[in-house]
Amino acid sequence: MPAANSQPPRVRSGNQRDEAARLAVLHAADDLLVEHGFARLTIEAIARRAGVAKQTIYRWWPSKVEILLDTLIEDSEKRFPVPVEKSTEDSIRGYFRGFARFVTRDPAGKVLLALIAEAQHNPETARSLHSRYLDPRRELERDLLTRGIEAGEVSPRLDLDATIDAVVGPVVYRALTGASVPRGLVDALFDELLKPGA
Incomplete structure (x- = not known):
């Protein structure tokens, strides 16, 4: 008999945002803008700083301006x-x-x-x-x-x-x-x- 999973499975839909990840993206964008300016702010850098996949950001926001x-x-x-x-x-x-x-x-x-x-x-x-x-x-x-x-x-x-x-x-x-x-x-x-x- 397989071991019982102590945590319930997370329900996710295509556009449903994980709140912790969403906040991480917003904070990362804010911090990187202050550190490097608008021109050098990229989705790749935001994803790296926030610890999320780039595809996740593009699924939630169409551009860095919207973030x-x-x-x-x-x-x-x-x-x-x-x-x-x-x-x-x-x-x-x-x-x-x-x-x-x-x-x-x-x-x-x-x-x-x-x-x-x-x-x-x-x-x-x-x-x-x-x-x-x-x-x-x-x-x-x-x-x-x-x-x-x-x-x-x-x-x-x-x-x-x-x-x-x-x-x-x-x-x-x-x-x-x-x-x-x-x-x-x-x-x-x-x-x-x-x-x-x-």
Whole structure:
């Protein structure tokens, strides 16, 4: 009589992802991007670092851009969420300060900057970045500002999209060029463009 197997067999379907392997791939992609940059990031290197087969990655993701987007989405939700509760001057200002920290200090922020840079000459990357990350996040940011306006906490000088772009644009530019982003810059942009307490 054969020995009983103490572990039940794993049920797997063609597209069902093993969570540990999925996380290993996301972490490997994030780490390798920070270490070597977007151009030198390959599916082969990700598979090697994550300890999974290259075919497994291609079964789950069509490209390294989609892997990085999954990493960015998950890390942003954990480390840099858009406030969804009461919109106060402090919570809105804190959100923009958090954005500056995210793109200058957090490895996930490096992923965002790499995808922004790649989107400049790759239309498919631009489409994916917008549809999967920038557009959904922008909806939450608009809602944050709308609630702040309704509460009398802020009074934007421009329309909502232009206001958000005018605050984050200089931050992204400095981060992309390797410059620091002082808190005073974020506060000055916020005070000028959102006129708190007006």
